[in-house]
Amino acid sequence: LIDQLYTLAQRMKHAGQKDPNTYNNHYQPNNSGTDGQGSYFGLEVRSVSLPAEKQEEFQNSPEFVEIEKELAALRGRSAADSPFRRRKLYAKKRILTEKEVRRWQKAQSHRPSGEHSSPPCYHRSVFDRVRFLMPERNRLASSLFETDTLRSPTGLSALRDMVALCEKEVEVEFRPGLEPEKCGCSNLVRLRKLAKSTSSNTDTRSTYDWRHIYSCYKRTHDGFAELCFLCSEWIFGEAQWRNHCQTHLDCPETLPVQCDPLVYGGVLATAGYCVFCMADPSLLPEERLHQYPDRGPWKDHVYRHYEKYVQIIADDGKPMKCPHVGMRCVSVFDSAKHLKFHLLDAHCPDFTKESSVLEMPEEEYN
Ligand SMILES: [Zn+2]
Ligand SMILES: [Zn+2]
Ligand SMILES: [Zn+2]
Ligand SMILES: [Zn+2]
Known part of the structure; x- marks a missing residue:
């Protein structure tokens, strides 16, 4: 039924409205990574990435380092052919990365599941974090898997949602x-x-x-007003805001697991939070749940707080643990580096300053 509906939806789509590649992406087989439900609804899935530890290993591999060196050498040079060479190098880097990701995925799929649970899947959680912004997709994600005939009430409602979705011009309306x-x-x-x-x-x-x-x-509003990006509610008055934050802290299951600010379809789905502040009982509730709408300031704060946290733990000779309050994360990490990998994979995607492997300066695309 899903495929039936999906082909229908594809046919109904106006030509040229969407990137033709997205179609293929949805059908690309993958063993780990993309969430089956999310990808059916044309969710712009980020390119699949390696877990942080693998990523670092990869970035230190001789082949990768070689490309980086060449790129550095080209930087600042104004030879006529350098833009061309740069583009070629970026392409090489991308291919190398894709190869590495595939190799890693293959290794994952051959591993017996269970004991060694694979790192949390960022893509799946992206869909879970943004689905509330798109009522039709949100409903479809459940209804399509609950029904087997188009004529059933669920089937009909799914069809209606599908049609509405296809007629929409923007992904997120508000x-x-x-x-x-x-x-x-x-x-x-x-x-x-x-x-x-x-x-x-x-x-x-x-x-x-x-x-x-x-x-x-x-x-x-004359007085204090704040939107809680966790429950999409406006709170009026400072004391009320403090209480509201405390309510979240009292129920750790209402706190975000992934704490980076997430923009989807040009709209801020969730604000960023600091895992370290969130876990610090000496701070005021509203400080612990400080919301960062922008990635830059969030990154700066979290990175600085991470360095402080690691330093204090090292000075006290305490075990290196994940600070996240709501989660029962794996026991103790061997080093600050391993804690960093865990944070990158599970709670704070790219909070470190290093740019991602595939990142390419804007102007290079033209
Ligand atoms: Zn206005
Ligand atoms: Zn709230
Ligand atoms: Zn902090
Ligand atoms: Zn954790």
């Missing part, structure tokens, strides 16, 4: 808690929207601006 009507100056936005839609029909980008609505709504 974030719960930041509904467009929360903007006090909505007339202006509406005017702008109108001007935009008449000027070009090809532009399918949303004019929805979560950041504006967030600050606009905050501004319109």
